[in-house]
Amino acid sequence: MLDIDIRHKHYPDRGGHIHTALSALRLSVRTGEFVCVVGPSGCGKSTLLNLVGGLDTDFAGHIRVDGRAPGERTGFMFQEPRLMPWLSVIDNVCLVAGKDASARKRAQALLEAMELGDVLDVYPGRLSGGMQRRVALARAFVIEPALLLMDEPFVSLDRPTANRLRTMLIDLWQRCGTTVLFVTHDVHEALALADRVVFLSAAPATMLLEHRIDLPRPRHPEDEAISHLHARLMQDHPTLLTGLVPPTGQPADEDALHA
Known part of the structure; x- marks a missing residue:
């Protein structure tokens, strides 16, 4: 189990002011689960991966894998x-x-x-x-790896090549039982890959919505079922990808999608 509890992550910007990248962000990922993280540009998605991977340890909160700090069996794949x-x-x-x-x-x-x-x-x-x-x-x-962190690894590739790599990734993930935290700006990609998709707000990033994907595998971003699910998400949560907090000010859960 990957347990993330980030009270806040601050760093100075170029003007010397303190910027808050992440705030009150809590997320648990089950062992072997594939979770995609989606959010607006600059919201702190890559910062989150750096914290989880131990590349940056300067934050308030804790990150644990099976009760301990992430260890040597953590893999990375970058843009x-x-x-x-x-x-x-x-x-x-x-x-x-x-x-x-x-x-x-x-x-x-x-x-x-x-x-x-x-x-x-x-x-x-x-x-x-x-x-x-x-x-x-x-x-x-x-x-x-017990834990694999992926930061938009297929961005800028043409569609056939990206889809081929996504298929290879899912095959390796299913064979190895690796826990995956995958950052992307592409909602169709997230819906095609993930067991669960987590949507973040604009900075300081916190969780807006998490949604479990029940569609059978294999899936591809161009599948009709993925397009229908994407359309429903956007209809139910029209401000989701702008990073705006829902009217209640509280993270939505997947049950809200079916209300």
Whole structure:
């Protein structure tokens, strides 16, 4: 279980003023659950992932995985692949595994499953953008993460490539039982991937709505059922994506969608 309780996260802006990025944000994610976080640009979604991943520890509150601080088996995938240009494909994947002697075998198996078996010894500069994202996805899973944090990892990709990577991600997630916290600005993507979608307000971000997705898998962002669900969400909560707080000032829950 991932338990997030952030009372507040402050940092100074460029003018020297104190900016509050997150406030009174509470979220629990069950082990093996896939949760997408959606919110307006600049609301603090990436800040949230940095806190959960331990990249930033300066906040008021606590973050625990099974009662402890997030540990070594936390994987990351960012908006950019962040591959080391001087390392081969397979060495890039193994880079995060430290001294794990079995990592290279797992890396090769992951890359072959992603149809990258022919480029194991190739340098990233020779790969297309989609291929680089596949390498980054393999790197995220090579440590067999208990928790995987993903910050808009498929942004800027063309639709077929992004959908292919989403399919690979869901396949790996289902096989590994990893807990996933996935940040996106694309509601269709969130509805297609997640067990549950959490919508955040504008900064300082707090939770506005969480909605469980009951549609069967596999799903794709272009599915008719996804479009219908998106339309219903926007009809029931027309200000949701502007980051405005509901009239009550309280987070809505998924039951409100069916009232």
